Structure formats: C-alpha cells, structure tokens
Amino acid sequence: MTGRDDVLLGVRNLRTAFQRSDGEPLTAVDGVTFDVRPGQALAIVGESGSGKSITVRSVLRVLPKTARVTSGEAHFGGRDLLTLSEKEMRRIRGREIGMVFQSAMEAMNPTLTLERQLTEHLLWHGLCTKAEARKRAVQALGDVGIPEPEKRIRTYPFQLSGGMRQRAMIAMAMVTRPALLIADEPTTAVDVTVQRQILELLAGLKESGTGIIMITHDLGVARSFCDDAVVMYAGRVVERAPTRELLDEPRHPYTVGLIGSSVEVGGRGLPLAPIPGSPPDLSRRPEGCSFHPRCSRAERPRCHTEQEILSIGPGRQAACWKVTSDA
Numbered sequence: 001m002t003g004r005d006d007v008l009l010g011v012r013n014l015r016t017a018f019q020r021s022d023g024e025p026l027t028a029v030d031g032v033t034f035d036v037r038p039g040q041a042l043a044i045v046g047e048s049g050s051g052k053s054i055t056v057r058s059v060l061r062v063l064p065k066t067a068r069v070t071s072g073e074a075h076f077g078g079r080d081l082l083t084l085s086e087k088e089m090r091r092i093r094g095r096e097i098g099m100v101f102q103s104a105m106e107a108m109n110p111t112l113t114l115e116r117q118l119t120e121h122l123l124w125h126g127l128c129t130k131a132e133a134r135k136r137a138v139q140a141l142g143d144v145g146i147p148e149p150e151k152r153i154r155t156y157p158f159q160l161s162g163g164m165r166q167r168a169m170i171a172m173a174m175v176t177r178p179a180l181l182i183a184d185e186p187t188t189a190v191d192v193t194v195q196r197q198i199l200e201l202l203a204g205l206k207e208s209g210t211g212i213i214m215i216t217h218d219l220g221v222a223r224s225f226c227d228d229a230v231v232m233y234a235g236r237v238v239e240r241a242p243t244r245e246l247l248d249e250p251r252h253p254y255t256v257g258l259i260g261s262s263v264e265v266g267g268r269g270l271p272l273a274p275i276p277g278s279p280p281d282l283s284r285r286p287e288g289c290s291f292h293p294r295c296s297r298a299e300r301p302r303c304h305t306e307q308e309i310l311s312i313g314p315g316r317q318a319a320c321w322k323v324t325s326d327a
C-alpha cells in the first residue's frame with residue numbers, strides 16, 4: 001500500500017536556462033518544486049510558453065542543445081536524476097520513467113514495425129528474453145485496445161490511424177511497467193472518443209500504482225484525471241492545490257484568469273474572458289511577481305518587489321501576497 005506521503009519524484013528548486021544567440025541567458029524554468037506520488041497524477045497547467053515542457057524535459061534530461069539545468073534536484077528512486085551520467089539516464093528513460101507525447105509520429109521510429117520497436121525496447125533494457133519480448137509486445141498492444149494485436153504488430157506506425165498510433169505509443173511507454181509516466185499533452189491531437197479511451201488507459205495505469213505527470217491545456221482533463229495540480233506562469237509555479245479545489249476555488253489571480261479564459265468555463269455556458277496582455281519576455285522578466293503587469297489586483301510596491309510561494313491551506317500554496325493576506 002502506498003500513502004500520500006510516499007514521494008516517487010521530488011523536484012526541488014529546478015532552474016533551466018537557454019543561452020540565446022545574443023548571449024543573454026533566458027531562464028525558462030525558475031525555481032520549480034513539486035512532488036509526484038505513486039498511483040497519483042499531477043497536472044501541470046499554464047499558458048503556452050510557461051515552461052511546462054521544459055520542466056519535464058529537464059527532469060528527463062532531454063533538453064534542446066542550447067538549454068542547461070542550472071540548479072535544482074530531481075529525486076527518483078533514491079537518486080538525483082540531475083547528477084546521473086547520460087548512460088545511467090538512458091537506463092531510466094523509457095524503463096522506469098515512461099514518456100507519452102502529443103504526437104506519436106515524433107516519439108516512434110517510422111522506419112520500424114511496432115514489433116521491432118517494442119521488442120527492441122524490452123531487450124535493450126534487458127527486461128526479458130527474445131521469445132518473451134514478442135509475447136509481451138503483443139500483450140501490450142492488446143492491453144491498449146489495439147484490435148488483432150498479433151496482426152497489427154507487423155505494421156509500421158504510418159499505417160495506423162492517429163488514435164491507434166497514440167495507443168501504440170502508450171503501449172510502448174507501458175510495456176516496461178514504469179513507476180512514473182510523463183505525458184505531455186497526450187490527448188491534444190486526438191478526437192474526443194479517443195481522448196476518453198486514452199484517459200481510461202492512463203487511469204488503469206494509475207490504479208496499478210504508476211505515478212503520472214500530465215501536462216495539459218485542457219482543464220477538463222486535469223479535473224477528471226489529476227489528483228493535484230501546479231499552475232505555471234513565466235517559468236514559475238504560482239499556485240498548487242488538489243485539482244478540484246484549484247479549479248473550483250482558484251486563489252492566485254493568474255489561476256483565476258486562466259480558468260476564466262478556458263474552454264472548460266465556456267463549455268459550462270459562461271462567457272470566456274481572456275487574460276489581458278501577454279506573458280513577459282523571459283529575458284526581461286518584470287521585477288517581483290511576473291504577473292503584475294497583467295493583474296487587476298497588483299499594487300506597488302510589494303507586487304513589484306516580491307513573489308514568494310506561501311501556504312494558504314492544507315496542500316495549497318500560492319505565490320501572491322494579496323492572496324495570503326486574504327486567507
């Protein structure tokens with residue numbers, strides 16, 4: 001049995017910067033901290049460019065060439081992933097940590113059949129014999145609802161429909177039975193029916209004890225699937241809470257704006273209200289709270305000088321002194 005206190009992945013104070021061509025550093029992830037627990041899902045939400053993908057790519061150590069983790073820790077299975085060698089990371093990625101991305105075409109090798117990809121994946125990680133690998137691969141395709149897996153295993157990714165390809169990618173991520181699954185917009189490119197089926201698959205994984213990080217723009221998906229959520233703005237976590245509390249009673253002015261401008265709200269018949277302005281250029285971040293130029297509650301001088309994340313209740317934190325003084 002695992003309790004809420006077991007931490008599967010503990011990310012502390014993660015900072016990642018890009019070296020721009022003009023020499024200016026750009027801090028895309030700025031002091032991010034969160035925990036993921038076994039059998040629980042954490043949503044990472046925020047506008048485009050807020051640092052969600054770079055956060056998980058930093059943990060997996062699959063960053064663009066110009067980016068570098070400049071500080072922080074990522075504890076997983078008694079190790080700090082940020083201090084391991086590339087060889088050690090290769091053993092962890094795809095085996096102990098599975099990955100699912102928005103586009104299966106990006107994640108799969110178009111020149112190999114599903115059979116080669118799945119069996120080689122298992123064999124490379126030394127998880128079974130060649131004879132067992134095929135059996136496990138067929139089983140994994142069947143488990144994700146691919147009909148006639150014995151036959152489909154001989155196809156190439158491009159011969160499958162988008163929904164089937166997405167399932168095959170999930171099969172590949174699940175076949176090693178990872179302790180942690182990182183899913184970056186796994187349902188964005190598929191229709192609503194496939195989306196529901198994929199979420200059911202991921203829910204099965206969660207029930208079997210896998211911890212999940214789900215990056216999503218879809219607050220409805222976060223609500224139905226994720227236990228906890230962190231909201232990112234301009235590379236920082238501005239609010240964290242159990243997902244339902246966060247969505248039903250958002251506290252940080254940015255979270256309030258994000259929810260007000262979301263399709264989830266529009267779908268409930270309420271008017272969409274976009275947040276005025278746009279996120280800052282990360283190489284010229286405003287002093288203090290990065291959201292203050294867009295915030296209707298901003299006041300001088302405090303919002304221009306500080307942004308500290310503070311407790312606002314059990315399991316809840318917000319990086320806004322106005323919210324903490326309301327509490």
Ligand SMILES: Nc1ncnc2c1ncn2[C@@H]1O[C@H](COP(=O)(O)OP(=O)(O)OP(=O)(O)O)[C@@H](O)[C@H]1O
Pocket residue numbers: 018026028046047048049050051052053054055064066282
């Ligand atoms: N290849 C890159 N080169 C330079 N800067 C980059 C690159 N990729 C990302 N960035 C910077 O990092 C920031 C965070 O990017 P990231 O991809 O993590 O955002 P995101 O929240 O995942 O957005 P989206 O929801 O659109 O995927 C961006 O705003 C951008 O400034």
